[in-house]
Amino acid sequence: MLITDLFEETYLAISANKVRSGLTILGIVIGIGSVIAMISVGQGATGSIESNIQAMGSNLITVTPGTQRSFSQVSSGRGAAQTLTLEDADAIAQEVLSVQAVAPELSRRYQIVAGGKNTNAQVDGTTTSYPDVRNVEIDLGSFISDQNVTNQSKVAVLGSIARDDLFGEGANPVGQTIRINGINFKVIGVNKSKGGTGFGSQDDMVFIPLTTIQKFLAGANYVSTINVQAESSQVITQVQADITNLLLQRHNITDSTLADFSVISEQDIVGAASSITNTMTVLLAAIASISLIVGGIGIMNMMMTTVTERTREIGLRKAIGAKRLDISLQFLAEAVMLTFLGGIIGIILGGVLAYGITLIAGLATKISLFSIILAFSVSAGIGIVFGYWPAQKASKLNPIEALRYE
Amino acid sequence: MVMIEVKNITKIYKSGNVETKVLKGISFSINNGEFVAIIGPSGSGKSTLMHILGCLDTPTSGQYFFEGREVSKLSDDELADIRREKIGFVFQSFNLLSRTTVLRNVMLPLAYANFPKDRREEIAKKSLLSSGLDEKSFNHLSNQLSGGEMQRVAIARALVNNPALIFADEPTGNLDSKTGELVMETFRKLNEQGRTIILITHEKYIAENARRKISIRDGEIVEDIINHNHNN
Numbered sequence: 001m002l003i004t005d006l007f008e009e010t011y012l013a014i015s016a017n018k019v020r021s022g023l024t025i026l027g028i029v030i031g032i033g034s035v036i037a038m039i040s041v042g043q044g045a046t047g048s049i050e051s052n053i054q055a056m057g058s059n060l061i062t063v064t065p066g067t068q069r070s071f072s073q074v075s076s077g078r079g080a081a082q083t084l085t086l087e088d089a090d091a092i093a094q095e096v097l098s099v100q101a102v103a104p105e106l107s108r109r110y111q112i113v114a115g116g117k118n119t120n121a122q123v124d125g126t127t128t129s130y131p132d133v134r135n136v137e138i139d140l141g142s143f144i145s146d147q148n149v150t151n152q153s154k155v156a157v158l159g160s161i162a163r164d165d166l167f168g169e170g171a172n173p174v175g176q177t178i179r180i181n182g183i184n185f186k187v188i189g190v191n192k193s194k195g196g197t198g199f200g201s202q203d204d205m206v207f208i209p210l211t212t213i214q215k216f217l218a219g220a221n222y223v224s225t226i227n228v229q230a231e232s233s234q235v236i237t238q239v240q241a242d243i244t245n246l247l248l249q250r251h252n253i254t255d256s257t258l259a260d261f262s263v264i265s266e267q268d269i270v271g272a273a274s275s276i277t278n279t280m281t282v283l284l285a286a287i288a289s290i291s292l293i294v295g296g297i298g299i300m301n302m303m304m305t306t307v308t309e310r311t312r313e314i315g316l317r318k319a320i321g322a323k324r325l326d327i328s329l330q331f332l333a334e335a336v337m338l339t340f341l342g343g344i345i346g347i348i349l350g351g352v353l354a355y356g357i358t359l360i361a362g363l364a365t366k367i368s369l370f371s372i373i374l375a376f377s378v379s380a381g382i383g384i385v386f387g388y389w390p391a392q393k394a395s396k397l398n399p400i401e402a403l404r405y406e
Numbered sequence: 407m408v409m410i411e412v413k414n415i416t417k418i419y420k421s422g423n424v425e426t427k428v429l430k431g432i433s434f435s436i437n438n439g440e441f442v443a444i445i446g447p448s449g450s451g452k453s454t455l456m457h458i459l460g461c462l463d464t465p466t467s468g469q470y471f472f473e474g475r476e477v478s479k480l481s482d483d484e485l486a487d488i489r490r491e492k493i494g495f496v497f498q499s500f501n502l503l504s505r506t507t508v509l510r511n512v513m514l515p516l517a518y519a520n521f522p523k524d525r526r527e528e529i530a531k532k533s534l535l536s537s538g539l540d541e542k543s544f545n546h547l548s549n550q551l552s553g554g555e556m557q558r559v560a561i562a563r564a565l566v567n568n569p570a571l572i573f574a575d576e577p578t579g580n581l582d583s584k585t586g587e588l589v590m591e592t593f594r595k596l597n598e599q600g601r602t603i604i605l606i607t608h609e610k611y612i613a614e615n616a617r618r619k620i621s622i623r624d625g626e627i628v629e630d631i632i633n634h635n636h637n638n
Contacts, residue, residue, distance in 0.1 A: 005517045016505045316501040319462060320515040320563070321490020323483045399462045403497065 001326050010333045013306075014341075021338060024302040027295025028342025028382065029349055032375045034288035036350025039371040041357060042281025044364035049273045053266060055194060057134040059100070059233050060266040061240055063092075063226040063247070066259055082222040083251060083260045086210065089226045091250060096228075096242045098235040101129040104223040106213050112206060114166035114178040121162050122205045123180055125213025131191075133229040136202060141174040141189030148188075149209045154216070156185040160193040161203040180206065181217055236265050289378075295342065296382040303335050303390035314394050315402025328395035335387020336380055343379030347372055408474075409571065409602055410459060411435040415468030415478070417454050417625075428454045430625040431468070436604070438570070441597040443605045443616035451625040453575070456606045460493055460573045461485040473570070490519055494564025498576035500556040502548040502563075508534065509544045512563045519567060530566055537562040537592055554585035561592060571602045578612055590615045 001009075014021045065084050089104035105126040112119055130136065131143050139160065148155050156178060158166070167173040173187045185208060193203050214220060230239040244256065244263050253259055307314070314327055354365040417429040428451045436442055446452040457463040458470060461477060462485070470478040477488060489495075502511050512530040521529070534544060537558045543551065548559060557577060564572055574593060578586030594615060597603050605616055613619050614633065621629035 001517055002520060002523070004523070012506065012510075312501060313503060316497075316503075317514070317518070318486065319460075319489060319495050319501075321486050321518045321567075323486045323518075325483075326518060400457050403462075403501065 001322075001329070006329060006333050009330055010337045013330075013334055014337060017306075020302065024298055025338050025342035025345070027298035028292070028339050028379055029295075029346040031288065031292030031295040032343050032346025032379055033349030033353060034291055035285055035378070036347055036367065036371055036375055037353035037357065037365075038284035038288045039281055039374075040350065040354040040365040040367045041363055042277060042284050043366040043368055043371070044354075044358075045280065046274050046277040047366050048364040049277060050270055053270050053273060055135055056266060057227065057229060058266075059230040059236055060133065061228040061230060061236065061243065061263060062265075063088075063228065063243060063261055063263050065222075065224065066261045082220065084223050084226060084247075085221060086214075086223060088247060088250060089223065091246060092226065092228060092243055095246055096239060098231045098239055100229040100231045101132050102229075103127055103130040103133040103227040104210060105130065105225050105227065106210060106218060106220070106223045107205075107225075108213070108218055110181045110217065112162070112166065112178055112180050114173070114176065117166050119162065119165040121159075121165070123213065123217065124205050124207050125210040125217075126207055127210050129229075130207065130227070133227045134202065136194065137192040139190045139192040140172055141187070143189055143191075144207060144209050149211050152211045152215055153209055154183065154185045154212060155188045155208065156180070157189040157191060157207040158187060159191050159201075159203040159205040159207075161201065162206050163190050165204075178206070180208070183216055230265075233267070236267055240265050292378065292382065296339070296386040299335055299338055299383065300386035300390060302338075303331060303387055304393070306334070307331060307390050307394045310394075311397060311402045311405040314397050315399045315405065318397070318399035319403065324395040327397075328391040331391035331394045332384065332387045335390070336383035339379040339383030339386075340376075343376050346379065347375055350375070407438045408435050409438045409440075409472070411469075411471040412459070412465075413469040413471075415458060415465040415470060417451070417458065417463075418466045428625055429458075429465070432622075432625075432627055433468075434620060434627065434630060436602065438602055439597070439600050440618060441594070441603045441605070441616045442618045442620060443607060443613035444620050444622060445607055445610065445613045446622035447608055450622045452606050452608075452622045455622065456573055456575055456604070459604065460495060461488045490515065491567065492570050494567065494569040494572045496557070496560050496564050496572065496574040496577045498579040500553075500560045500580070502556055502559055504549040505547055507545050508539070508548055508551070508559050511548050511559055512566050515563060515567045530562070533562040533566040534559070537565060538588075552585075553581050554588060557581060557585075557589050558592070561589070561596075565596070569601075571604065572596065574603065574605045576607055577605070578607075578609075586612075 063084065065082065086104055089102050093099060093102040103126055105124050107122050107124040109120060110123045112121055126144065127149050128144055128146050131138065143157055144155065158173060163171065163173055166178060167176070174189060176187050177184050178187060210223065228239065228243065230236045240263050247261055248256060248259060251260060317327060351367055354367055357363050358365045413433050414431045415429060416427065416431055419426045419428060432455065444452050444455060458465050465478050468478065469476060472488065477485070509527065509530055512534055513526045516526040516529060531544065539555065539558045539562060543555060548556065551559065577589055581589060590612065593603055593605065605613070607613050617633050619629070619631050619633055620627060
């Protein structure tokens, strides 16, 4: 038989039993549809987490204090070390290659008062380059200047939520005064809202010069984080290694496992987050594929019934010269055609479901070419797997028995 | 020229420990262009004999030569090749594909023979016309036809591959006597055109159509005669 004959036969057989074929492929449609929808939810989640992390700053490397060990070997816990200094930040800026900008910061929570209102927010002492490094944009006024840092000026830039809390939504507080821990600060700017980043909102913060927080509020010399922006994503690993070496040298530590700081790149965080969401995607797809298997069994069930029903037809086809392969290909083609049709409709259904999920639940979804190709090959594969046995059964029928069959 | 030669063929069916000897050593030969009726009551083994002669089954023992070639030991697919190229079947219950047009039914053997697509329709139409079917019914679905028409379609299908040998298994069994007579008329004409026909029946008056009559009873040939009062 020619391939085109096979297609014609398959088409005629399927269209001869439209209702039954339709009901049978429903299992595959639902299976493929849910796999597509689930993968799209998973990949959408990955995408939105990645973009949230990107929003923290592009090509960002953060240096945070590690564990400080006293002479008695009692660990005070990660992040407690007070060994990172402004000088370390300056050294990174000057000595490490491919560094775009460095923004050290020291942050603490304080009660902040403005007029009759007050809030408890994070006060972040930092330098001029912070907006570049952390992707912060200025809405009103200006950010902290170099001069502010040098002069230990008592000026403050408000995050949009801090502004809303202290002055009311959308107010322009530039020029007004706020009190942080009892000290007056002049508001010089307001940042644009960034939305939640999942790691603490930068909108609910007040920014003041690093030197000011060190001298007047914290009374300490260290910094809590050094933000470093690498020039490009290709050099991040190199910059990360260079910073580690530089700081080990500056802190006189020879064993890198005892380092009193840690250097984490944004890529590390993205990597960790994507491995979580990938696991979630696989889990969702695995659950959905159970329905695909159920659908496949439905196909096998129908093919078995079809073979029994058409026993006489198979006998006749053999009598007029069909070989075993002709018969088994015919039934296999029917099964594959059914699952293939189910696959196409399922992909459309999955797309509609994904759209509905975005619309109703507000979850980001993303249908990738990969998931479509996967769905197609899985559905065709199911046709072959679950059609094989019925096709074999048909091809092995004895023509005489088949012709006698009532 | 000898077309079919069987030598001492037997067929034994086993079911569990019980062996049923359906054919008990049958030998005869049929020449090209003969019109032979194999007649016998039900259970006589005539259908089993036809299945073996028609390459649908193989004998338990004995030899079967088809056009000089020993076919009793061939595989399923090799038998399929012979059926496709040399043999046409007409069954009692027509065995047309339902919900399929008359034309497609007749073109089906051509598809298995890998005939070029563009020539199939022409050959099938020719075959339909020569078995006495009206052109108007070519695109009807086969289950919309009357019994007589269905059997003509079945004959056309058996003829479409231009086979050397045609088997007719109780071809009039499901037809009234008038249409049955018309169908037999068709077979007589085909025989006059030189085709070899083997007719299997249990009814004597149907067997009268054939020139030669082989009677079978309990798996053995009891009579092999030339029909003198043949109506030709």
